[in-house]
Amino acid sequence: MIIVPVKEGENIEKALKKFKRKFEKTxxxxxxxxxxxxxxxxxxxxxKMEHAIYVQKLRAAED
Structure with missing residues (x-):
């Protein structure tokens, strides 16, 4: 169960965004x-191999 603590006066959209991020990370x-x-x-x-090659190319381009 995902729990998102909402502070007093916090915007509901901001809390929803936090929830979505936590849900996606699961x-x-x-x-x-x-x-x-x-x-x-x-x-x-x-x-997986294609993804690893893609990430490796991105990191090489960064340097």
Missing amino acids: GVVKELRARQQYDKPSVIKRL
Whole structure:
């Protein structure tokens, strides 16, 4: 259960934004979408490798 403490006089939009950020960090929606279809382990491994290469290129471009 996600708890977002709201201070007195705090804007409701700000509290909602905090809630959304916390909810997204838990990864519930991402996991739910991943479970909707079966992906072969080889496909998952390939996607992870592609993502790692992409991140590595971004970091190299930063330097």
